Amino acid sequence: MPDIRVKFCGLGRVEDVAAAVAAGAAYVGFVFFAKSPRHLSLDRAAELAAAVPPGLCKVALTVNADDAALDEITGAVPLDMLQLHGSESPERVAAVKARYGLPVMKAVGVATADDLPALEAYGRVADQLLVDAKPVPGADLPGGNGVAFDWRLIAGRRWPVPWMLAGGLTPENVAEAIRLTGARQVDVSSGVERARGVKDAALIRAFAEAAG
Numbered sequence: 774m775p776d777i778r779v780k781f782c783g784l785g786r787v788e789d790v791a792a793a794v795a796a797g798a799a800y801v802g803f804v805f806f807a808k809s810p811r812h813l814s815l816d817r818a819a820e821l822a823a824a825v826p827p828g829l830c831k832v833a834l835t836v837n838a839d840d841a842a843l844d845e846i847t848g849a850v851p852l853d854m855l856q857l858h859g860s861e862s863p864e865r866v867a868a869v870k871a872r873y874g875l876p877v878m879k880a881v882g883v884a885t886a887d888d889l890p891a892l893e894a895y896g897r898v899a900d901q902l903l904v905d906a907k908p909v910p911g912a913d914l915p916g917g918n919g920v921a922f923d924w925r926l927i928a929g930r931r932w933p934v935p936w937m938l939a940g941g942l943t944p945e946n947v948a949e950a951i952r953l954t955g956a957r958q959v960d961v962s963s964g965v966e967r968a969r970g971v972k973d974a975a976l977i978r979a980f981a982e983a984a985g
């Protein structure tokens with residue numbers, strides 16, 4: 774198991790889960806966002822969750838999901854963490870935590886130094902932070918775009934809760950991203966895909982090796 778904890782997000786097939794597990798993943802992410810090419814039905818997500826061995830953290834990624842949607846997801850799929858990847862307010866983060874009794878990771882998009890105060894605010898209510906690249910205006914997805922931000926913006930920054938680096942990470946750049954930011958956890962989706970939404974076992978393995 775590498776020192777760096779890796780989350781492989783947007784897994785869609787049982788063989789993707791197996792590849793992530795074999796690579797030493799700490800987290801596996803399932804996407805529940807209809808616009809995403811990685812979106813899962815509840816049945817498929819339950820099937821994938823059943824293939825995850827105990828000890829790995831199964832994360833549900835949602836975007837501005839309401840209680841009805843979260844009730845359905847949490848009722849159908851055994852989960853260990855909720856990742857809120859939309860414009861959920863700090864109050865909404867606190868409400869989701871209280872309602873579902875699961876740890877919540879809040880994604881915050883970063884493009885400039887002006888985006889950093891939001892990390893302080895969410896760090897007071899979320900269990901973890903996901904420091905991701907801010908999508909370009911008009912992007913279809915608020916994440917999962919394979920776009921990186923200027924990692925120097927967060928060099929040496931620390932927050933009161935554990936955090937993960939995300940956005941445009943690949944087997945080629947993840948070691949440099951870790952070196953520059955001091956991240957101890959990293960999250961990847963596009964960078965381990967052979968085509969949009971299709972994971973590649975060799976890339977998953979290469980990413981884990983480069984991160985570790």
Ligand SMILES: O=C(O)c1ccccc1N[C@@H]1O[C@H](COP(=O)(O)O)[C@@H](O)[C@H]1O
Pocket residue numbers: 782783802804806809810811834836858903905914915916917918919920939940941942960961962963964
């Ligand atoms: O992966 C998606 O389809 C997705 C959809 C909506 C919000 C977030 C999404 N993915 C998350 O985005 C980041 C970065 O992804 P990438 O490595 O740049 O492709 C990662 O946290 C994914 O969990």
